[in-house]
Amino acid sequence: MAVIYRVNMSDLSVRAETSSSESVQTGGRGLTSALVAAEVPAHCHPLAAENKLVIAPGILTGTGAPCAGRLSVGAKSPLTGTIKESNSGGMGSIALATLGVKAIILEGKPAGGKLYRLLVNAEGLKIEPADDLAGLGNYDTVARQFNAFGDKIVCLSIGQAGEMKSAAASIAVTDVEGRPTRHCGRGGLGAVMGAKGVKVIVVDPAGGERVKPADPETFKKGAQKFNQALKKHPLTSETLPKYGTNALANVINQAGSYPTRNFSRGQFEGTEAISGERQHDLILERGGVIAHACHRGCTIKCSRTYVDENGQYVTKGPEYETIWAHGADCGIDDLDAIARMDRMDDDLGLDTIETGATIGVAMEAGIIPFGDAQAAIGLLQEVAKGSPLGRLVASGAEALGKVYGVSRIPTVKGQSMPAYDPRATKGMGVTYATSTMGADHTAGYSVTANVLGVGGKVDPLKPEGQIELSRNLQIATAAIDASGLCLFVAFAVLDDPSALEGICEMFSGLYGRTFTADDFLALGKRTLGNERKFNAAAGFGAAADRLPDFFKTEKLAPHDATFDVPDEELDKVYDFVK
């Protein structure tokens, strides 16, 4: 039976609601955005009692569908002021789904800055005091939970950044090994969890069971078809497991779209040293692990385990975006230093994209020099101390840039751009500008057709075709995020019609009624519609759907490109929302 837990952190009460038929049918981002849009006052302060943190497994999570273990967390974002869905791998989503939990909604705010642990198991949800965890990083926080509750649990936790309610704070999710390496990174949702006084959510899946489809035969047929498509595509079957997400570094650098030294150039001379190819060789030389799955049921296995020169564990991956943010964007070409910063971000509970981009802006401001890895590590140590400079670093690129009088701040709606310069990958620029989430690559990954030759080809240097590309991807992505599927399945979906057929058959099997590709797209459109409605009520109109002006005026080497998709075209992306 599906249940939604409403956890009131003001009076420390818990209400278990049997899901309405509507919320049983949706999940993931579809459910978080529907609930936030319906229940959170759009003008509330993101750290106030009125904001709600909604945690939801995807629709297909827990069914045994391949690559369906993504978790959605939604709220009003302290970083952007918009609605936010932040999405993570790790084991949290499957653990909640097998307990029949459709969503946990954290409401209210406790008095006196106290900290709590939520314990979710087959019996229900309990709130327990956890002041002893105050000031701990994610690694220590989860280690104490594993000691207390055994090694089968999964933790969702915040580090020091979340406790400080910093706008770049993440929510960590433990992986297959029980490490807090997977994060709902974007948008500062760790600060919302911190404002609710929740340090850690411990999920014990013991006694749970697999989600049962209404029509198991159809479901199984779809899962097999989908699995075949993932196995057949060279990206999901070969390059992602072997080289990980960071195989992108050389491609995006070749395309001249690899933001370097705070978005001042499109190519980094140190790319090879921090590339996926180099990372692969180094990990294998040192006895680390490649082709690692971040959650059970993942067949792509793009994760890896990074070890130091003595073979000792440092961190996962790191991922492409992280390596870029702390690497090229800061002029740093030292993979070991970058891996150390990834570990620090994970422990402090910081979004690696926002944090790396903020360090890049700090370098632009002259606080530390470009290329100085030790000084960059020093800035993260300031976060751990909670010093004024550290708090600024944990507040994101826009806040730090404003305080230090920097004019080149690569953000949209207050959120840092990820690892693609919008001048040389213009479809990505359209997504950054118009996404309901602020600058976010995952919201509509136009790099596919712009650079990767996946799902057709659209010239990345021309404005033509980018609106339609971004719109279609934003719709499909919202549906994928609702389903709980990993976004990387999109590479197969875009090239092989049988992948989407398989997904629709899994939905049909789950629901026990026919579910078509049109229904899938309608799910995406409905989700985006809820998000746009919330953002409009929060004061975000067309003028907010723009890139910073310097992208229009400063030419980016090597293509001397500017962002020249006309504003009136950007305003057409959401034509489909009534």
Add this chain to the structure above:
Amino acid sequence: MRESVWHCLAEAADWHRGPPDDMPQIKVNLYATLRKYIGGAPSVEVEIDPGQTIQQVLGRLGVPAEQTRIIFVNNRAADLSHALQGGEHLGIFPAIGGG
């Protein structure tokens, strides 16, 4: 800034030195799973006859064309039929994704 100027100058100097017999030459950068076809190195310099296509050059290197997915010539997207004149920098990738 100074560093990148020097980097460009050094590259340009290398370039103009050229091969001894002045045959047109190109630089082929291969990535990910394609590197195994050139012994694991990131790049190889190849002499060409002007007008040769990328497909022909890959054939000479023993790189299966069907395994290539993303091709750049001087940082711009190109396809296998692109005719080379000499002096180009190629970037050739298999199917790549992530993010």
